[in-house]
Amino acid sequence: MALRELKVCLLGDTGVGKSSIVWRFVEDSFDPNINPTIGASFMTKTVQYQNELHKFLIWDTAGQERRPRLSSLVLQETFSTLKNWVKELRQHGPPNIVVAIAGNKCDLIDVREVMERDAKDYADSIHAVFVETSAKNAININELFIEISRRIPSTDASPPCGGKGFKLRRQPSEPKRSCC
């Protein structure tokens, strides 16, 4: 069976749930007391998709050192940060980059500030994958990664981000966790 390696890099504000998404995908677990990522961490997971094996090489980056109040983690501000990341990726990333937007914590419906329609419209405008996810309740996590792999043509396993010429704002120092 053919093996494809797909490089995935998670970017976004601190506390939005990047590590939790990775943990749900790789380990199928959720830790409500998960520590903030320091630098970056790396994990892999191989799944069968149709007649291919897809090996995801996943880099999980740190949002920022200062952890904001829990109440701010699903707010509009995180959406603005996302738009800045997309601008940076468009400017410095490879031309064939696949961008996927995860609207995480969709289980917290009472504190939602970014409407699904607005996020979807934005994603459509930049031709990005958009999925509302919950790492906590295991909603759409596998679907997010499957959709990413569907968007990358099999002849081109280019990274969704972090390709040649792209510089992370923060350079990774040491990994918080790793699993291969």
Ligand SMILES: Nc1nc2c(ncn2[C@@H]2O[C@H](COP(=O)(O)OP(=O)(O)OP(=O)(O)O)[C@@H](O)[C@H]2O)c(=O)[nH]1
């Ligand atoms: N309710 C809910 N909480 C979540 C979800 N995903 C993550 N969390 C919680 O949000 C907090 C931050 O999660 P992390 O996975 O550490 O977030 P992060 O984006 O990796 O943060 P940094 O490592 O600081 O960049 C933790 O308390 C998680 O348990 C989710 O889908 N729903």
